[in-house]
Amino acid sequence: MLIALNKPYGVLCQFTDADGRRTLADFIRQKDVYAAGRLDQDSEGLLLLTDDGRLAHQLTDPGHKQPKTYLVQVEGEIDKAALEALRRGVLLNDGPTLPTVAQAATEPDWLWPRDPPVRFRKSIPTSWLSISLREGRNRQVRRMTAAVGFPTLRLIRVQVGEHALDGLAPGESRQIR
CATH class of the missing domain: 3.30.70.580 (Pseudouridine synthase I, catalytic domain, N-terminal subdomain)
Known part of the structure; x- marks a missing residue:
């Protein structure tokens, strides 16, 4: 089952x-x-x-090697350099990550509101990305986005x-x- x-x-x-x-x-x-x-x-x-x-x-x-795909809202406007670093893999405190599939995304129209809502700051924009990876370390996606300078605000797994x-x-x- x-x-x-x-x-x-x-x-x-x-x-x-x-x-x-x-x-x-x-x-x-x-x-x-x-x-x-x-x-x-x-x-x-x-x-x-x-x-x-x-x-x-x-x-x-x-x-x-089952890929896991996440929709990620990050603090700041994600840039090409950060996406490329995520694609190559980043160095975390427990070692380098495997390469990922990472791309900029838009907030989907099917997305439900979160309770409680994600913090909002007028002066700091947010952006969305899609990340697919084949490993599953503790809080890996959050640590990866932070390592490239874009802290995760919201993390939604959409596929396994x-x-x-x-x-x-x-x-x-x-x-x-």
Whole structure:
């Protein structure tokens, strides 16, 4: 079984929390499924859940090279030099990243408002980009955009391998056949 969930902002990628924060249990009623990969509490978008350990491994193990694609809002107007640096790979404190597919994007018309909203500053513009990568280090996209001088304000995973968000609203899920 494979379930696609549009994980809302502020939700933990686990089913229980001793501190009473929102978890996957608030959205997924199916028993005995587990997240295939993770999204930070402050990230949104596609999260795949399965009851099949082998499938979870295929989806998450970097050796299987499943691309993960993110829509990223950054602080500042992204420039060609930063995009090229992201494409080549950047040096992080835990070593260099693999090359990525990175390109400027526009805010999509299907995008839902975030609750709470992203901070707004009149004097500092924001821009959007699309990043696809084949590794999955802790907070990697955020660290990469910061390393090239453009801190991430909003991060939405839109695709994992062949599985895409495809119109799921925040908190909605669907079973994938």
